[in-house]
Amino acid sequence: MSGETPTTAEYIQHHITNLTYGRHPDGTWGFAHSLAEELEMGMWTVHVDTMFWSISLGMVFCGLFFWGTKNLTSGVPGSFQNILETAVEFVDNNVKQVFGTRPNVIIGPLSLTILVWVFLMNLMDLIPVDFIPEAVKYVGIEHFKVVATTDPNATLGMSIGVFFLVVFYSIKISGPIGFVTGKFTHPIAHPIAYPLNFVLEMVDLIAKPLSHGLRLFGNMYAGEMIFILIAALLPFYAQWALTLPWAIFHILIISLQAFVFMILTIVYLTQAHDAGDH
Amino acid sequence: MTFSLLTMIGQMISFVLFVLFCMKYVWPPLTQIMQERQSLLAEGLEKASAAEKQLDDANNAAAEELDAAKKQSADLIAQARNRAGQIVDDAKGQAQDEADRIKQGAQAEIDQEVNRARETLRKQVSVLAIDGAEKILEASIDKKVHQTMLDKIAAQL
Numbered sequence: 001m002s003g004e005t006p007t008t009a010e011y012i013q014h015h016i017t018n019l020t021y022g023r024h025p026d027g028t029w030g031f032a033h034s035l036a037e038e039l040e041m042g043m044w045t046v047h048v049d050t051m052f053w054s055i056s057l058g059m060v061f062c063g064l065f066f067w068g069t070k071n072l073t074s075g076v077p078g079s080f081q082n083i084l085e086t087a088v089e090f091v092d093n094n095v096k097q098v099f100g101t102r103p104n105v106i107i108g109p110l111s112l113t114i115l116v117w118v119f120l121m122n123l124m125d126l127i128p129v130d131f132i133p134e135a136v137k138y139v140g141i142e143h144f145k146v147v148a149t150t151d152p153n154a155t156l157g158m159s160i161g162v163f164f165l166v167v168f169y170s171i172k173i174s175g176p177i178g179f180v181t182g183k184f185t186h187p188i189a190h191p192i193a194y195p196l197n198f199v200l201e202m203v204d205l206i207a208k209p210l211s212h213g214l215r216l217f218g219n220m221y222a223g224e225m226i227f228i229l230i231a232a233l234l235p236f237y238a239q240w241a242l243t244l245p246w247a248i249f250h251i252l253i254i255s256l257q258a259f260v261f262m263i264l265t266i267v268y269l270t271q272a273h274d275a276g277d278h
Numbered sequence: 279m280t281f282s283l284l285t286m287i288g289q290m291i292s293f294v295l296f297v298l299f300c301m302k303y304v305w306p307p308l309t310q311i312m313q314e315r316q317s318l319l320a321e322g323l324e325k326a327s328a329a330e331k332q333l334d335d336a337n338n339a340a341a342e343e344l345d346a347a348k349k350q351s352a353d354l355i356a357q358a359r360n361r362a363g364q365i366v367d368d369a370k371g372q373a374q375d376e377a378d379r380i381k382q383g384a385q386a387e388i389d390q391e392v393n394r395a396r397e398t399l400r401k402q403v404s405v406l407a408i409d410g411a412e413k414i415l416e417a418s419i420d421k422k423v424h425q426t427m428l429d430k431i432a433a434q435l
Contacts (some may be wrong), residue, residue, distance in 0.1 A: 020282065038280055047285040054289055058296040065304040072307055074314035081311075088308045106297070109305035113297045153282045157289030 011232045015129060016225075017143045018047040018151060033142060047151055054148040057120040061113065091115055091262070098266045099273070106165070107269055114158070115262040121148040122220060122254035126247055129227045149257075150224050152217040159213030162265050166208070169272040182275065212264050219257045223250055404432030 006014065013035065020032040022045030031048075032038035038045065068084045077085060091112045099107055124146045136144045148154045171179045183201040184194040223246075230242045408428055 043283040045282045047282050051288050055292050062299045069307040072311040109301040110297050113300045153285035154289045157286040158293050161290045161293045
């Protein structure tokens with residue numbers, strides 16, 4: 001592609017390819033230079049761009065909030081403390097509404113981390129699609145996706161993390177035996193239906209992390225694809241006519257998807273805690 | 279959009295680390311400070327309502343004091359008016375007495391003057407009568423002999 005003007009298909013392909021580090025079929029480790037090379041590497045690869053952005057933005061979240069807690073006051077809060085408290089209060093209210101006031105040390109910070117982290121990763125979508133990829137080309141990096149949440153590996157990584165927590169709490173609440181028998185005795189409490197119940201419960205169990213992670217991925221991927229299409233199909237002087245309204249609308253989507261990911265986390269954890277009540 | 283197991287695991291690990299960081303360093307201080315503020319606010323509101331009640335009480339007390347003072351001053355004014363009336367009445371009585379006394383004195387003086395004038399007149403009349411009688415009787419009446427009779431006449435005048 002060097003030097004030539006890429007075709008539309010090449011342009012789009014370029015924008016949806018991650019910077020992948022893995023083992024080439026010949027046994028050497030290195031970056032993939034095309035989608036075909038990446039596919040040859042199999043699943044033992046690292047999407048360096050995804051990891052870079054998710055860890056950087058996670059550290060931005062931790063850094064900002066940690067820095068904010070350095071000089072807290074119970075009197076009149078400053079503007080930054082106000083922002084932090086608004087976020088915490090918003091999360092806390094949602095946790096209280098869905099999960100209730102049961103004592104749980106992890107659900108609040110977990111939800112806050114998800115909300116802010118996912119929001120920050122989504123926020124990268126508002127940076128014009130070519131800014132960062134074109135800039136890093138000068139240091140020899142061919143592919144560089146900016147929005148970590150448009151990588152299903154990242155979103156599924158988080159949703160499976162939540163899934164482990166759900167399983168952990170389910171087992172903690174109903175005990176290992178109760179957890180396993182629960183998979184047979186629900187929803188139809190009759191021995192004949194036990195095999196059918198098990199199939200249903202397994203589908204239910206596995207669908208949760210899948211839909212959880214893929215929902216965020218799908219929304220963000222579709223949103224980014226619109227930006228890429230606008231950039232690929234329109235001349236540069238006309239792009240603003242579509243990118244601007246879409247970006248404004250996208251502000252809603254990025255916040256909403258971060259919120260939905262958080263709320264679903266709370267809902268799944270609540271279900272895990274309620275399972276013992278049956 | 280390719281499957282990348284290491285990315286997924288890496289994302290999961292960083293997720294866990296960020297959540298742990300948030301649990302330890304971010305969530306507790308923020309929620310604690312918010313709770314502190316909540317109790318501060320509750321305290322402040324309680325104090326404010328107590329102060330309001332105190333203010334009401336003080337206002338009521340002040341109004342009562344003011345009423346009492348007004349009543350007292352009204353009483354004092356009424357008393358002073360009575361006293362003034364009394365003083366004027368007393369003065370009037372005294373003036374009347376004084377006037378009566380002066381009038382009586384003047385009357386007595388007048389009476390005295392009248393009596394004195396009458397006495398003088400009487401004496402002059404008796405002298406005139408004797409003169410007249412002397413002239414009528416020429417020397418027939420001896421002054422020494424008839425003195426008693428003349429005195430009687432003079433006394434009758």
